[in-house]
Amino acid sequence: MGVNSGASAIKNFLQINPIAQNLKSTKPNSTINTILSHLEAGCLKKAVSLLFSSPFPFDLPLYGRLFQLCSASRAIVEARKVESHLISYYDPPPTFLLNRAIEAYGKCRCLQDARELFDEMPHRDGGSWNALITAYAKGGFPSEALGLYLDMNRSGVSPSEVTFASVLGSCGVLLELGFARVVHGFVVKLGYGGNVIIASALVDVYGKCDEIVDARRMFDEIDRPNAVSWNVIVRRYLEVGDERQSVFMFFQTIRAGVRPLTFTFSSALVACSNRQAVLEGVQIHGVVIKYRHEDDEKVATSLIDMYMKCNDVVSARKVFDQPGVKDLLSWTSMVSGYAMAGRLKEAQELFDKMPERSIISWNAMLAGYVRSGQWEEAQSFIFKMCLNIYDADGVTLNLLLNVSAALSDIEYGRQIHAYIYRHGFESVIYVKNALFDMYGKCGALRRARICFHNMSGQRDTISWNSLLNSLAQHQMNVDVITMFREMQKETTPNEYTFSTLLAACANIFAYSQGKQIHGFMIRNGYKIDVVSLDALLEMYSKCGYLEYALKVIKTAKPGDTILWNSMIIRCCHHGKAREALALFDLMKEIGVKPDNVTFQAVFNACLCEGFVDEGKRYFDAMINDYGITVKLEHYECMINLYTRYGAMKELGKILKMPFKPTVSMLTRIFDACKVYPSPRLAMWVAKKLNKLNQN
């Protein structure tokens, strides 16, 4: 070991041939002055190049300063030269300076150099261990860092606060909860529990390991949390999905009088977007302005994102149009916002104007087309994309697979599969999931089965949901229910699982299974969102248990008008118009606001049972009490009602509508006139129809 290190080669050379020590410079002071003036001018390279024109040792602080500069500018070549000079003229060189050298190598990500120097040091102290452990931890080798920490303990060197900080960071990366707990004990034993940096690191590890309660307990133990501590707790709450607490802790930061970091703003704003909490988002915007962060691109990006995800496009645009916030990120965010809001024209326009684009910008735009199901547009966008990018990533491949699945284009899907194989994306679980999903949706069940089998050992909830979906899509309803049992042996279902499952139950009228699933959801505390609630209603209604569905719908949120609408429609399908109308009354009682679709459904219910007077009353109420603009569809319903039951007088009145009657309306009126004689109306409609026929 160590033969490849430049520094050690020179050292070996000097040991057998120490001519350097015999050289004498005529003007040592002039050399050092030139070096200092280069450093003053910020020119590290020039300063270092002059080192060896002085065959004398320099003062120790100069080496220290040089190493620090090398660290800061990641100058590996210079760091090696400084080390050479140091070990040439000091024997032995002071340990603290070699520690600085290890740090410099670490910062330059030359872990090999750091390790060799460490191994060859004649005398090591705790600082040397710390420098190397930090180098590994920060250089992306957390397990090596932990290994070194164990070596350190074995060699009898006591860890310090610095050691613990790095070690806890590595535990966080590796999700080594057990290791972290042991370290925590040691921290307390050595009396470092009050150190805010270590305490924050502990909060971070516990949070990352999903132990948010312990994280919070640790946080509460900190005497005076600083900006980083607050940042950590806000972030960790966000990442475990407790957005409410995340936002709450953000405002606590302000109350504690701590100025939040820009990162903290971003986290809190993401938390707001996830909860659609625009009011809190606006408050955070206020804090942004108070702390003069408005023109920080990163904060602005988070603001744009928050407003976009809360459907406030105007405010998002306002932030974006502020001077000085436009960068790649905020452009991308804006495009993504438009795209995800389904405003693809605006998204594409902005995308075309972007001064530069990253793969994420391309993905964002494509995701918009995919989300809105605009497959043809997606295809032509992909064509352009292929000509312009060379760095497709996992997300790109996912989207491409979604497109080929939607178009059932298995040929294209296979090509993407080949690309995935060639570029080593096969190990990425979400790419695999999308691939499997594609084969399933294209009906290539044999290929899908192979994919699913190949994924054994790393299948997650999404893989299983995909399987259930593809079975459901092929009407294999019984298999959906069977495979759900298999799924539970391997992973836990989520809300999406249940909507598929309940739909399968509904298709085969499997009431008892459906009911069991409902019970399962309740027992296991799944939140029943609009989609699964709708699936439940559908299952109970289809299985003929309307009363039960009615019981369930009362647990819906007042905002979910759609659920009530589809429930009213379902009642009509079962010929239960009275129940449908009762539902409408119940809506009023509970405070659910009906919309135009609700009234269409209500009119249809009246049509089923021949409730002409009620229909007219509801129609008037829609206009006068609810202020809903009457659409052509509503007139259609009313005309159906009046023609079917011969309410010719009302029919005549309603025809003064602000729309041109459609052909089907006219035909229906004409037919009604034959059953319920109404000469004037007959004349009017005959004229209209004739005119149409002539044209």
Added chain:
DNA sequence: ATAGGGTTAG
């Protein structure tokens, strides 16, 4: 003569 914790667009 010193080190250390947090990382933001799909």
